[in-house]
Amino acid sequence: MRVTPTDHSQMPPAIQAPGLATQYGDAAGLQRASALISTTPDFPAPGVLFRDVTPLLADPRVYREVLDAMAEPFCADDGAPGFDLVAGIEARGFVMAGGLAAASGTGVLPIRKAGKLPNPQVTVEYGLEYAEAAVESSGDLTGARVLLVDDVLATGGTLRAAHTVVERLGGTVVGSAVILELEELKGRTIVPACHTVFTV
Numbered sequence: 001m002r003v004t005p006t007d008h009s010q011m012p013p014a015i016q017a018p019g020l021a022t023q024y025g026d027a028a029g030l031q032r033a034s035a036l037i038s039t040t041p042d043f044p045a046p047g048v049l050f051r052d053v054t055p056l057l058a059d060p061r062v063y064r065e066v067l068d069a070m071a072e073p074f075c076a077d078d079g080a081p082g083f084d085l086v087a088g089i090e091a092r093g094f095v096m097a098g099g100l101a102a103a104s105g106t107g108v109l110p111i112r113k114a115g116k117l118p119n120p121q122v123t124v125e126y127g128l129e130y131a132e133a134a135v136e137s138s139g140d141l142t143g144a145r146v147l148l149v150d151d152v153l154a155t156g157g158t159l160r161a162a163h164t165v166v167e168r169l170g171g172t173v174v175g176s177a178v179i180l181e182l183e184e185l186k187g188r189t190i191v192p193a194c195h196t197v198f199t200v
């Protein structure tokens, strides 16, 4: 199965985020990125084709190019980010959230897997392709515009749960972005406006 760049023709016009690199060129950089997403059959359970973006994080050009592509629709013409916080979902979403927040001059809201926080204010349970899980967080997000980020959109349960967490803490979700959408798992049906860099 081939990993192909997402068709952005139906999406909002691309806008450059402040401080995010463009010098590597979209097509070439994203081409390199897709080659660095690994595919492992039967992990973590029989029948699951596991997609791992971890290898692309180690390539500084590709990492930067992917961050740039994730941020594009959420920044204004003058480059100002249309969000105050980037909410990253544990664990690989943290890596994207940190990079995006640093590049755009915003902050990070870590959305943790269950059992990691001593006194979470909000817990939301959901189902994955291969497990049941829950996400948790704390904080007063009143007035905060929050961009949700993760590595993969599969069934969409994780992003939808994270959206609920942010709203229960008083924040407003301005959108969500992932590196890779696994189309056949139909996450888009419950996270319809998710911005994706690649689709497979």
Ligand SMILES: O=P(O)(O)OC[C@H]1O[C@H](OP(=O)(O)OP(=O)(O)O)[C@H](O)[C@@H]1O
Binding pocket: 089, 090, 091, 092, 093, 127, 128, 129, 133, 150, 151, 152, 153, 154, 155, 156, 157, 158, 159, 187
């Ligand atoms: O769209 P969904 O069906 O909800 O699946 C997407 C989630 O699955 C993976 O996380 P996983 O729970 O495997 O955890 P990890 O990031 O800690 O590896 C991935 O990192 C997303 O968070």
Ligand SMILES: Nc1ncnc2[nH]cnc12
Binding pocket: 048, 049, 050, 051, 052, 128, 129, 130, 152, 154, 155, 182
């Ligand atoms: N097949 C898959 N690969 C990577 N992350 C996932 N999350 C849910 N399903 C996944």
